[in-house]
Amino acid sequence: MTKLPFHGDQAELISMRDVDKVFGNGTVAVRDMSLSINQGEFVSFLGPSGCGKSTALKMISGLLSVSKGSITVNGHPAGAGGDGDDIGYVFQEATLMPWANVFENVYLPLKLRGLKKAQARERVENVLSMVGLMNFAKSYPRELSGGMRMRVSIARAMVTKPKLLLMDEPFAALDEMTRTKLNDEVLSLWKTHGLSVIFVTHSVFESVYLSSRVVVMAARPGRVVHDIPLTSGYPRNAAYRMSPEYAESCKTVSSALEGTLDNVDLNH
Numbered sequence: 001m002t003k004l005p006f007h008g009d010q011a012e013l014i015s016m017r018d019v020d021k022v023f024g025n026g027t028v029a030v031r032d033m034s035l036s037i038n039q040g041e042f043v044s045f046l047g048p049s050g051c052g053k054s055t056a057l058k059m060i061s062g063l064l065s066v067s068k069g070s071i072t073v074n075g076h077p078a079g080a081g082g083d084g085d086d087i088g089y090v091f092q093e094a095t096l097m098p099w100a101n102v103f104e105n106v107y108l109p110l111k112l113r114g115l116k117k118a119q120a121r122e123r124v125e126n127v128l129s130m131v132g133l134m135n136f137a138k139s140y141p142r143e144l145s146g147g148m149r150m151r152v153s154i155a156r157a158m159v160t161k162p163k164l165l166l167m168d169e170p171f172a173a174l175d176e177m178t179r180t181k182l183n184d185e186v187l188s189l190w191k192t193h194g195l196s197v198i199f200v201t202h203s204v205f206e207s208v209y210l211s212s213r214v215v216v217m218a219a220r221p222g223r224v225v226h227d228i229p230l231t232s233g234y235p236r237n238a239a240y241r242m243s244p245e246y247a248e249s250c251k252t253v254s255s256a257l258e259g260t261l262d263n264v265d266l267n268h
């Protein structure tokens, strides 16, 4: 298997220092989170429900403020970097506008930045072909499968040419085969566009397949309990899924995750 660099020698992209997030109702969603992520890394946030994965992602994007500590992205305080084009966000639901066709949905971020349709056309068409949907530009979300809708959502996140892609359980609602295929497509985007990715997931298998590093979190309060580098090279493919090193990494990450399940409140 070819070893691609893990970009570990590259510059720091995200720095979280002693971050807490306490919501108005007193819930400590994240406590004392410190993390440094370099450009080009593919990092998964893995952990049980309620451990603060989404909250951490939202704070990194600037959608939520921190209660304590600091986060910088590319040297700027989170949410204050440039005009926001540097970050693409993909949610668990595709969150498409049902009344607009695929082209219009993907065009939206550029429209919000004041680009006329004619100016944006080439960029929209490029990202649509990148996710294999060039022939569906005029289709409406209701006419697409779940996997295709998620591809539209990824295209919409990529249309601003972000450097950092934040993905919050994007494939949790999809069937296994579609998920596997989209995993490969995300890896291909990551590699081709030199992205950095933070990928939130509940799945050990998905995190080990995709990531160069798995950050394991525990709940109540949400916190980082393990930071596991995965040294298997890329490309990752069906052969990797069958390999002893994949099985070994799944075992390591699984036992790290199991440790977080002690004292879990099952009513959560």
Ligand SMILES: Nc1ncnc2c1ncn2[C@@H]1O[C@H](COP(=O)(O)OP(=O)(O)OP(=O)(O)O)[C@@H](O)[C@H]1O
Pocket: 023, 024, 025, 027, 028, 029, 047, 048, 049, 050, 051, 052, 053, 054, 055, 056, 222
């Ligand atoms: N707006 C909010 N107000 C109050 N509490 C919140 C809010 N958002 C999240 N929480 C709480 O903060 C904690 C962390 O939530 P978060 O959604 O970040 O967890 P998660 O690990 O992403 O969970 P899941 O895997 O279920 O999506 C949970 O206890 C949740 O109920």
